[in-house]
Amino acid sequence: MIARLRWPLGFLIAAVSIYLFYEYLLSTLDSGTQAWVNQWFPMISINEALIWAMCALGLNIVVGYAGLLDLGFVAFWAIGGYAAGWLMSTFFQQNVHFFGSVPAGVRGIHLNFTVVLVAGAALCALFGVLIGAPTLRLRSDYLALVTLGFGEIIPQVFTNGENIGGFNLSNGSKGIVPIDPIKIGGEPLGPFDLTQKFAIFAALTALVLFISLRLRTGRLGRAWLAIREDELAASAMGVPLMRTKLAAYAVGALAGGLGGVAFATHVNGVLPDRFNFSISITLLAMVVLGGMGNVWGVLTGALVLAWFNSTGLARGGEAFNETFGTQINFPANNYLIFGVALVLMMLFKREGFLPESRTRLLLKEVRDG
Known part of the structure; x- marks a missing residue:
């Protein structure tokens, strides 16, 4: 029973924590921290990810x-x-x-x-x-x-x-x-x-x-x-x-x-x-x-990829360019990066991030057999 409620409770705790943080706590932090949060995790991107x-x-x-x-x-x-x-x-x-x-x-x-x-x-x-x-x-x-x-x-x-x-x-x-x-x-x-x-x-x-x-x-x-x-x-x-x-x-x-x-x-x-x-x-x-057939894997995959497309790629690209002195337009190459990630996933982790137990066992049998 506790194991079955682990993911639902985790989702509830995460949702409540995010709401309380952005509604009440973020405004009390220093300006630098506020700027970093709003740059990397803007609430508008979180809403779109949902x-x-x-x-x-x-x-x-x-x-x-x-x-x-x-x-x-x-x-x-x-x-x-x-x-x-x-x-x-x-x-x-x-x-x-x-x-x-x-x-x-x-x-x-x-x-x-x-x-x-x-x-x-x-x-x-x-x-x-x-x-x-x-x-x-x-x-x-x-x-x-x-x-x-x-x-x-x-x-x-x-x-x-x-x-x-x-x-x-x-x-x-x-x-x-x-x-x-x-x-x-x-x-x-x-x-x-x-x-x-x-x-x-x-x-x-x-x-x-x-x-x-x-x-x-x-x-x-x-x-x-x-x-x-x-x-x-x-x-x-x-x-x-x-x-x-x-x-x-x-x-x-x-x-x-x-x-x-x-x-x-x-x-x-x-x-x-x-x-x-x-x-x-x-x-x-x-x-x-995320893991076809597993709702929690799909939820995780959707939230991560949606954030990556809307915010993560652009901000990560800016950080990369500042660190290495390059001028690569990462958002313009999002489909290239996305395609490479898909190919790598299909080669090394076909079942996804959090696969359904049935799919995990089936693919394990295929690899072992």
Whole structure:
């Protein structure tokens, strides 16, 4: 029992400690320490890392649990983001308000953030089923190609959605800006209320973690693992392949929808050029490098890689250049560094940082055999 609670308690303690440190303790430290913390670990980067973690955990359900290679997960991130844009802005002409964060006289649809989270998650779950249905008979590379196609189609629909039969779906390349601020109970959060947003995003990440862990040990989770190990044998043992696969797509997309809504409020808008193919690849790398099938490994991989992409590479590059007197533009070479790291991981630690026990034993047998 204590061993099972070790990681959840660690996540809770880390989240509470980070909140208390940035909200109360950081301002009491000397200016040099404050500058170092804000340079290397800015709260805005931590918040963004949590959003990446939500989506990576959703992809882990599809790839890590059910073994369905999905290269188009960015589509659900985009749908969740646009759900927030439609329901928390002045984009539409209707005047609909439901416990929103703007005055009642402002036109548009302005729903409460929690309602938009539910709506975005439900919409993405529906699209997860619709997108997953045509792929049920496909496996391996063919499945990856079809999901890649959907991942390219959805952002293009939003990019060219300014006039679809006379209806403005997405405002085209201009996107939907701004988004209503988050309001849960008290006053709306401003752009600098980053620690309060951290608490909300950490709670959403904890929710996705809870869903992943509970499903993993339940009947549905065992069915996913059976399909991942041997689809034909699972079918022969009575596992309903169609329902089980669609459930994986739906639950994974649900997590992507939560991440999309959170991302829209994080950047105060949705723009179609933010949802490109590289996001799907980065999410897949987070799952593989962290430890496919292990939620805590995926969480660790997502947080580390998200911080590295947003802050760590740039700051580490500056420190390297200052130390050795070079002028290397490390952020411009991020994909090169990322690719080398992936190759090295696949050569020397294929199971990831924190692999699932089943995967660790299987790869150990392969190496020993």
